[in-house]
Amino acid sequence: MQKQKIMILGASYSLVPLIQAARRLGYYTIATSIPGDYPGFSVADESCCCDITKPEEILQAARKYQIDGIATCCMDVGLRSQGYVASMLGLPGPNWEGAQICTDKSRMKQAFQQEKVKTAAYAKVYSRDDLEKVCETLRFPVIIKAVDQMGGRGIARCDTREALLEAYPSTMSATDKDYCIVEEFLTGTMFGVEAMVEQGRPVYFLPVGDELHRKNPFFLMGHWTPCEELRPYRAQIQEQIERVIRAYGVVSSPMNFDMMLLDGEIYVIEATMRAGATCLPELVGLHFGVNYYEMLIRLCMGERVGQYFQRPEGERVPVIVKQLEADAAGIVEAVIPGTAVGGDLVDLSFNIKRGDTVRLMENGRDRIGQVIVKGDTMESCEALLAEVLERIQIKVKVKDEN
Ligand SMILES: Nc1ncnc2c1ncn2[C@@H]1O[C@H](COP(=O)(O)OP(=O)(O)O)[C@@H](O)[C@H]1O
Ligand SMILES: [Mg+2]
Incomplete structure (x- = not known):
């Protein structure tokens, strides 16, 4: 029997585990991306050179290959094409309407309001005049956002009217x-x-603690679960998730939410129709004892996945994931991990090597590596993480300031 075909949107490093999962499950994989030296191309059964930001182009390719499913993960770049193709070909996955809503923060806020999702007050701004008006209608501090970017791009917190007027041009250029x-x-x-x-319907949902980097804007450095402080709010969280599902018209999709707990109330900051990045698939997988990339593949091939998330709470595994940053800018002379991976240290890896240039962390792309630890309790995870971090040595030759 011929293998079923799955098109994977993207071929960069972060898509490799998704392609590998699809192959393990017996599917024929087609890695799709603009041409380039991407690792996903060599892992997949076949390569398709197309621009994944162009829904119509991807639909043509999907028809040509007669695909049975389409998937992506970790980034928004391919999400609109995934939604378009899934809707046009009647495949499981994000719907086109929802994919358009969640890749435009303005449409997202509008959709939230329609379904009464609890969210911060906002205004859409087309001009400096609009911006001046915003200063009268919204309460400071405010946050200005480019609507079609992710990872904090084009976003700035502004405490005053002057700061907002100053941030506006850089948001618009992003x-x-x-x-x-x-x-x-x-x-x-x-x-x-x-x-x-x-x-x-959500077959599972898992609240995770966020470790934020205190830059403006904040960005995610790490996550942990379980998150005891959020236990009393499960019902509220579920209600917000269900409202977002209605707002987007989601039928079948992974979802990732940025939420906030403020004065005992749950707010939705952002919701998207894909798995989160920054090691979230690894964290969810370890917690429930599944390979989360396989779950993403099963879901987009129309399999039921609810059964895989039934592990009783008492048996779920505490996990912490963390992105690593350089503590000095310059040329890397040595990377010494200090601890061998094994046991509860699930991963300690670096994406830098001798001779590379590193800089102090400005945004998520400046990460130099990652750590994943598990344990019997959150305390044992924290202790192990602290020990591992202590032993890492990154030797950097600091550039002359001139
Ligand atoms: N209204 C808000 N109030 C407080 N913090 C916010 C607000 N909106 C965004 N943030 C912070 O900025 C980060 C980035 O904003 P977000 O809308 O999630 O965009 P991105 O697509 O870049 O993740 C959020 O994770 C959160 O920490
Ligand atoms: Mg976000």
Whole structure:
């Protein structure tokens, strides 16, 4: 019998585990990306050189290959094409409408309001005049956002009117749209939620603690689960998830949420129809004892996945994942991990080597590696993580300032 075909959108490093999972499950994989020296191309059964940001181009390719499913993960780049192809060919996965909503933060806020998702007050801004008006209608501090970017690009927190006027040009230069949004900055505790939706219902959802890098804007450095502080809010979190599912019209998709706990209330900052990045698939997988990339493949091939998330709470595994940063800018002279991977140290890896240039962390792309630890308790995870971090040595030749 001929293998079923699955098109994977993207071929970069972060897509490799997804391609490998599809192959393990017996599917014929087609890695799709603009041409380049991407590792996914050599892992997949076949390569398709197409621009994954162009939905119509991807649909043509999908028809040509007669695919049975389409998947991506970890980044928004291919999400619109995935939604378009899934909807046009009647395949499981993000719907086109939802994919368009969640890749435009302005449409996202509008959709939230329609379904009464609890979210920060906002305004859509087309001009400096609009911006001046915003200063009268919204309460400072505010946060200005390019609507079509991710990972904090085109986003800045502004405490004053002057700061907002100053941030506006750089937000507009970061976006392909002729508008941006400004929203009230909420000062609660950020956390994330990973979920999978099947037949319009979440088959599981997992709140995760967020470790934020205190740059402007904040970006994610790490996650942990379980998150005891959030236990009392499960019902509220679920209600918000269900509202977002209605707002987007989700039938079958992985989902990732940025949420905030503020004065006992749960707010949705952002919701997207894909698995989160920054090691979230690894964290969810270890916690439930599954390979999460395989779950993503099963879901987009129309298999039921709810059964894989039934592990009783008492048997779920505490996990911490963390991105690593350089503590000095310059040329790397040596990378000494200091601890061997094994046991509860699930991963300690670096994406830098001798001779590379590193800089102090400005955003998520400046990461130099990652650590994943598990344990019987959150305390044992924290202790192991501290020990591992202590032993890492990155020797950097600091560049002369001149
Ligand atoms: N209204 C808000 N109040 C407080 N913090 C916010 C707000 N909106 C965004 N943030 C912070 O900025 C980060 C990035 O914003 P987000 O809308 O999630 O964009 P991105 O697509 O870059 O992740 C969030 O994870 C959160 O830490
Ligand atoms: Mg976000």
